[in-house]
Amino acid sequence: xxxxxxxxxxxxxxxxxxxxxxxxxxxxxxxxxxxxxxxxxxxxxxxxxxxxxxxxxxxxxxxxxxxxxxxxxxxxxxxxxxxxxxxxxxxxxxxxxxxxxxxxxxxxxxxxxxxxxxxxxxxxxxxxxxxxxxxxxxxxxx
Numbered sequence: 352x353x354x355x356x357x358x359x360x361x362x363x364x365x366x367x368x369x370x371x372x373x374x375x376x377x378x379x380x381x382x383x384x385x386x387x388x389x390x391x392x393x394x395x396x397x398x399x400x401x402x403x404x405x406x407x408x409x410x411x412x413x414x415x416x417x418x419x420x421x422x423x424x425x426x427x428x429x430x431x432x433x434x435x436x437x438x439x440x441x442x443x444x445x446x447x448x449x450x451x452x453x454x455x456x457x458x459x460x461x462x463x464x465x466x467x468x469x470x471x472x473x474x475x476x477x478x479x480x481x482x483x484x485x486x487x488x489x490x491x492x493x
Contacts, residue, residue, distance in 0.1 A: 354406045356444050359401045359471060361427060361464035364402075364442075365453035366492045367410055372446040375483040378438040384492055387454040389427060390440065400447065402440045403433040403472050412436060416466065423464030424457060439477040440486065441476045 366384040390402040406413060414431035421428040442450070456463040486492065 355460070356392050356395045356447060358392055358394060359465050359468050361389055361405070361421075361423065361466055362392075362447065362451045362458065363387050363427075363454045363456040364390050364450035365463075366404075366446065366450075366486070366489075368450040368453035369440065369442060369446060370486040370489065370492050372443075372449055372475070374440055374442045374450075374486045376438065376440040376486045376489070377478040377482040377484070378435065380489045382435070382438070383461055383490070389432060389464070390442075391434075391471060399441055399443045400473065402442050402447070403434050403477070404438050404440065405434055407431065407433075409433050410435065417470055420467040420470035421465075422467075423462070424466055426457065427464040434472055436472075436476045437478065439483075441483050 365386060366388060367386065384404065389405040391405060392402055393399045394401040403418065407430060410433065413435050416432040
């Protein structure tokens with residue numbers, strides 16, 4: 352049974368699988384993304400969701416996630432996470448499922464990785480909807 356893609360859910364996703372399956376994003380095409388990256392869902396509809404990529408280290412313009420905001424398995428909770436306010440993804444639910452399988456996401460619907468709603472990034476921090484473009488054009492992924 353797949354996860355219910357709702358705000359606060361955290362999945363480890365494969366950016367290459369996202370790119371190959373039609374995901375869109377905002378931000379700079381030159382920012383390198385690791386092959387497996389955690390993402391937090393900040394908004395969801397019946398067919399797609401908005402996901403924020405969470406980077407393992409600090410960088411220019413990145414904001415940290417408090418360790419107290421994280422629950423789930425140790426692979427997610429044990430390490431630091433940062434987000435970039437220029438990076439937001441629009442991902443179809445089926446695409447998220449494919450990318451989670453490709454990244455060997457080890458959370459389950461009964462034991463999901465989560466971020467506390469009160470400490471999640473706000474949609475207002477990120478670029479407007481007209482800023483989305485295909486992830487497949489990101490030179491550091493494909």
